[in-house]
Amino acid sequence: MTDVSLFESREFGGDREGPRLLITAGIHGDEYLPMLAVKELIDRFDASLTLRENLQGTVTLIPIANQAAYERGHRCGLDNIDLARVFPGKPDGNPTQQLACELSDQIRKSDFYIDLHTGGTELCVLPLAGYTLHREPSVLEQQRQMAVAFGLPFVWGTSADLPGRSLSLAGDSKVPAIYVEYLGAHRELAEALSGAAQSQTPDHPLVSGCLNVMRHLGMLPEIAELPPVACDVVEDERPEAGHMQVAHPAPTTGFLVSHVELGQSVVEGGLLAEIVDATTQTTRQVLSQQNGRVIVIRDYPRINQGDAVAVVVESGKAE
Ligand SMILES: [Zn+2]
Structure with a gap:
């Protein structure tokens, strides 16, 4: 069994001026590739002095946001409450509401936020970067640009009216935020077993996507011009459009x-x-x-x- 302590949250940077970026995986305990991708980012920052010296601003990396759900091997923790439905949480609520409250504090003190997901045990999702159609044009445009910069083939903007998500809290706090979906457990397993998330040749799309957004935000130096990824951008304002479970x-x-x-x-x-x-x-x-x-x-x-x-x-x- 994987030791959860190996997947500790970490923060890098802070010496050079720049934005505060938060990246979370494991809001749902059965979505594994994002956890491996965030762990891979931690290992790279740990291993490379150049990467740390080049970093402008601060990146906070949380590989398993919902450890109770991870230990249970389930979307939710023992109280069976979906963490992605109870943001901003309650400091004196049930364990999942308390966790949402702690994560909300992390999101509020960030300038940008990326939340990594998969379809979990039951669903399989076309790799995509999504955002809410924020009412404030400057926030919406920054979200759109982050989603495109991530570099997945599909970009999906949906209604800002789905409550309880980490992105709803970010939206309320005017923190530009995107979420990412990448396949689901059955296909994730094949990629995880092949070591794809830890392979640097080429980078796994979840690893390179986070680094792409960091470059877009000016946190890491640009690298030699990459061919642009053809991405399909769809925006859909209907209230339930982003609610995959219905x-x-x-x-x-x-x-x-x-x-x-x-x-x-x-x-x-x-x-x-x-x-x-x-x-x-x-x-x-x-x-x-x-x-x-x-x-x-x-x-x-x-x-x-x-x-x-x-x-x-x-x-x-x-x-
Ligand atoms: Zn999820």
Whole structure:
């Protein structure tokens, strides 16, 4: 079993003027590649004097924000409360609310924030950088630029009205913030076992993405011109657009057979998945509610009624 103390939070810099950047992973305890990526960043700053000397400002790296959930191997800690629904938390609340309160203090004292996630045990998400459509144009534009700078193929701006997230707290505090999604447990495992997060040739996209944002913010020197990554930017103001857990809800509980792949284009009415109810031997179809691209699928065969089957993003929503 991995020793949690190996994944201690660390802070680097502070000697040279520059912004304060906070990077968190493990808000959910079953999202592993981001934890490895943040640990990799810590190891690199520890190992390289040049990197530390070049750093302008301060970077705070938290590889496992929710240690109780990590130790349980679950999205949530023992109180079964989703940390990403209770920000800003309560100092005298349950353990998860108290943790949200501590993290809120960290976010408030930062100038910029990156929160790394995956689809966890059940979902698999197209690698993307997301942000909220902040009402203040300067914050929104900084978020957009950070998301593009991260360098993943998909950039997604969604409503600022989803409460309880780390990004909602950042938004309320006017701290420009992005979140990142990168696959999910079943595909994460293949990458983690291959040592991808610790490989420097090439960097894992989660490691290089954080470094890219640091360069964009002027915290690290620019490196030789890289070819720009073609990224698809979609902004969608509908209130529930960014809430992955409620899209295309399963009409019944059963065994899920997906008919689409991540990134695939689908048309309205197209078959996303079938759910087989083993007890009644009936099959229900789940059809796409819109034209667009599949950015989230469920990677786990068992599904409960009401759980999200897939998320489809309407490409027509792009600016
Ligand atoms: Zn998550």
